Amino acid sequence: MVKEIKLVQNVLKANERVSEQNRNIFAENQLLAINIIGSPGAGKTTLLERIIQNIVERKAIAVIEGDIYTTRDAQRIEACGVDVVQINTGGGCHLDAPMVQEALTNLDLDELDLLIIENVGNLVCPAAYNLGEDFKMVVMSITEGDDKPEKYPRIFQEAKVLVVTKVDLLKYNQFDMDRFLAEVRGINPGIKVFQISNLTGDGIKELVGWLEEQRNYKREEQICSV
Ligand code: MG
Ligand code: ZN
Secondary structure (H helix, E strand, C coil), X not given: CHHHHHHHHHHHHHHHHHHHHHHHHHHHXXXXXXXXXXXXXXXXXXXXXXXXXXXXXXXXEEEEEEECCCCHHHHHHHCCCCEEEEEECCCCXXXXXXXXXXXXXXXXXXXXXXXXXXCCCCCCHHHHCCCCCCEEEEEEEHHHCCCHHHHCHHHHHHCCEEEEECHHHHHHCCCCHHHHHHHHHHHCCCCEEEECCCCCCCCHHHHHHHHHHHHHHHHHHHHHHC
């Protein structure tokens, strides 16, 4: 029993080490890296398509797609005109830092300034594995229910930004947005929140504007420290 716990700790420790290496790689290349985490069906890939379609400088973006099986999501993202690397975990329910490091060897990092990593659809363990990203983005749809933050607190704690999707369905669901946001802020008072609809496009411009700001901060940070 005790040994098993130690094993998990060692795995996480090893992951932390590699995630620090990834962080340095991102810094050297002045690359903003975002780790998107959410349940299957939350709308992560569709959100990614909307972000790419609305972002001004599309050329310098690449995406790493994490999936258990298939390249379905990667094909959708590739159709948006950006570089994509697919990681198939072959049963694994999260991405880890070594997988991402391996994927990076397939990208021309010099040319990039925004890397978006779509994690395996899962609200639980991806929150425990840092990939070296600048921040985590949690994506949750209103159809998942307003009681989720306290049931899955870790990801709401770890994320810098929360994107609430499918708000066009609010009128058909018993989802109490005020209750939900109060619970989220009880866990993470500073979290940035966007309410969006991939279907109608509501809220996408605001989110993309914020992402562009983060991208610029990262560039300026690098310029100042040189
Ligand atoms: Mg997806
Ligand atoms: Zn997992």
